[in-house]
Amino acid sequence: MARPREFDEEKALDAAMQLFWEKGFEATSLSDLTSRMGIQRPSIYSTFGDKKGLFEAALRKYTSSHAAYIRANLQNNSSVKEAFRAFFENMVAREYGKSPNWGCFCINSLVELAPHDEKFEILTREHQMYLSVIFQETIDRGLRSGELDTGINAKGLAQTLVVSLIGLTVIMKSRPERSFVDNFVKEILTLLK
Amino acid sequence: MARPREFDEEKALDAAMQLFWEKGFEATSLSDLTSRMGIQRPSIYSTFGDKKGLFEAALRKYTSSHAAYIRANLQNNSSVKEAFRAFFENMVAREYGKSPNWGCFCINSLVELAPHDEKFEILTREHQMYLSVIFQETIDRGLRSGELDTGINAKGLAQTLVVSLIGLTVIMKSRPERSFVDNFVKEILTLLK
DNA sequence: TAAATTAAATACCGATTGGTATCAAATATT
DNA sequence: AATATTTGATACCAATCGGTATTTAATTTA
Numbered sequence: 001m002a003r004p005r006e007f008d009e010e011k012a013l014d015a016a017m018q019l020f021w022e023k024g025f026e027a028t029s030l031s032d033l034t035s036r037m038g039i040q041r042p043s044i045y046s047t048f049g050d051k052k053g054l055f056e057a058a059l060r061k062y063t064s065s066h067a068a069y070i071r072a073n074l075q076n077n078s079s080v081k082e083a084f085r086a087f088f089e090n091m092v093a094r095e096y097g098k099s100p101n102w103g104c105f106c107i108n109s110l111v112e113l114a115p116h117d118e119k120f121e122i123l124t125r126e127h128q129m130y131l132s133v134i135f136q137e138t139i140d141r142g143l144r145s146g147e148l149d150t151g152i153n154a155k156g157l158a159q160t161l162v163v164s165l166i167g168l169t170v171i172m173k174s175r176p177e178r179s180f181v182d183n184f185v186k187e188i189l190t191l192l193k
Numbered sequence: 194m195a196r197p198r199e200f201d202e203e204k205a206l207d208a209a210m211q212l213f214w215e216k217g218f219e220a221t222s223l224s225d226l227t228s229r230m231g232i233q234r235p236s237i238y239s240t241f242g243d244k245k246g247l248f249e250a251a252l253r254k255y256t257s258s259h260a261a262y263i264r265a266n267l268q269n270n271s272s273v274k275e276a277f278r279a280f281f282e283n284m285v286a287r288e289y290g291k292s293p294n295w296g297c298f299c300i301n302s303l304v305e306l307a308p309h310d311e312k313f314e315i316l317t318r319e320h321q322m323y324l325s326v327i328f329q330e331t332i333d334r335g336l337r338s339g340e341l342d343t344g345i346n347a348k349g350l351a352q353t354l355v356v357s358l359i360g361l362t363v364i365m366k367s368r369p370e371r372s373f374v375d376n377f378v379k380e381i382l383t384l385l386k
Numbered sequence: 387t388a389a390a391t392t393a394a395a396t397a398c399c400g401a402t403t404g405g406t407a408t409c410a411a412a413t414a415t416t
Numbered sequence: 417a418a419t420a421t422t423t424g425a426t427a428c429c430a431a432t433c434g435g436t437a438t439t440t441a442a443t444t445t446a
Contacts (some may be wrong), residue, residue: 002390002392002393002442002443002444003391003392003393003394003441003442003443003444004392004393004442004443004444005392005393006393006394006442007394010283020213022308024219024220024305024323026217026220027309028218029432029433029434030433030434030435031432031433039394040393040394040395040396041395041434041435041436042393042394042395042396042435042437043393043394043395043435045434045435045436046392046393050434050435051434051435055343063310066326070264091311092434100307100308100309102308103304103308107363108304109301110363110366110367111296111304111305111363111366112217112299112304114293114294114366114367114368115215115293115294115295115296115366115388116216116220120366121367124367125367125368125369128195128364128367128369128373129369129370132373144359148213153376155372155376156372156376156380157376157380159372159373159377160376160377160380160381162364162365162373162375163357163360163361163374163377164356164357164360164377165360166359166360166363166364167356167357167358167359167360167361167363168356168360170300170303170304170359170360170363171321171355171356171359173303173304173307173314174303174307174314174317174318174321175307175314175318176318176321176322177322179348179349179352180321180325180355180356181356183346183348183349183350183352184352184353184356184357186349187349187350187353187384188353190384191380191383194413194425195414195415195421195422196415197412197413197414197422197423198422198423199423199424222402222403222404222405223404223405224402224403232424233423233424233425233426234404234405234406234425235405235406235423235424236408236423236425238405238406238425239422239423239424243404243405244404245407251412318430330420341387
């Protein structure tokens with residue numbers, strides 16, 4: 001060891017994450033990054049490799065905290081139906097009307113990079129799979145407690161809710177009329193009945 | 194009038210559309226465009242204004258043909274339930290497993306540009322609204338014929354199906370396991386019952 | 387205190403970016 | 417045939433791109 005770091009690596013990564021989240025990979029330049037991260041260009045390269053390495057680190061940080069947030073959110077409620085209702089309605093309450101609405105960093109990255117870069121195809125796919133596992137855990141809890149009908153296919157329903165969440169997240173980026181999201185959430189929740 | 198065009202404007206625009214569809218706005222360079230369109234750089238600028246003008250023309254061409262395709266597809270079947278079932282299943286049959294899967298040009302543009310450019314926020318939002326009108330027409334047909342239950346909220350269900358289509362289109366770009374899309378389509382179609 | 391090691395800052399690299407000025411070729415009008 | 421007009425092709429522009437070489441500053445170890 002010799003001279004110690006003067007910048008906080010986690011704080012710098014957070015700043016990069018925010019910027020990539022807002023602008024995507026291609027539209028974000030190294031100059032954007034250095035000014036927002038508050039560090040010099042060579043510090044980025046020595047710490048994160050290259051631009052894509054920094055992007056990957058930022059996306060991994062996002063997905064892990066995103067998954068933890070969702071899991072905690074769903075465990076917050078003893079009723080499973082109520083937990084999903086609150087989850088979707090809180091998400092709409094939090095995101096609807098935002099201008100600009102940056103959406104979900106992982107979905108943005110999926111759309112921009114998955115067809116061109118297998119690493120990000122896999123990374124983003126696995127996040128969706130992980131979310132479906134979190135959803136399935138919650139549905140299984142409802143099956144065990146007897147709250148949900150035993151005829152329900154837990155895995156299938158969990159996957160359905162993940163795809164629904166993606167649709168909801170994406171359409172909100174276009175700031176649609178309110179009925180669009182309200183109707184959707186209402187219809188989707190009937191699948192739990 | 195003087196010297197006539199040597200290139201076919203529609204063919205050139207088709208080539209640009211394909212390229213923007215695959216790579217998005219930022220990642221597509223003028224050099225990419227000239228080589229794929231088969232015309233010189235000044236021809237692009239004199240015909241379409243600038244890069245963003247060309248992108249907009251390409252996107253408008255896509256959305257109008259996309260909407261026409263979907264409308265024709267749904268009118269193809271006398272049974273409304275069967276029409277939606279065939280529509281979603283054909284889409285999966287057509288798109289699942291494609292590698293790379295470029296998804297939907299309009300959704301890609303929504304995700305990349307809507308938060309940064311109001312013109313594209315509006316353009317992409319209005320396409321989703323237009324799709325919901327096409328879906329609603331079809332649902333109304335089912336209500337009139339008595340095939341669908343009168344308790345159905347046609348507009349709400351149509352909007353739900355549009356958001357579902359978005360979710361399905363996006364997740365297929367990450368090439369998920371087959372059950373993901375099959376379960377989703379199956380669950381969504383129960384909303385018509 | 388001297389040597390070794392690592393970080394930070396400046397300055398720079400060739401390549402590519404979106405966009406144009408210029409000019410010759412081709413057609414319509416007179 | 418002469419003129420006006422628009423096309424297409426070449427060459428070019430400043431600005432920015434992602435990425436590095438080099439030097440100076442700071443710290444640990446010996």
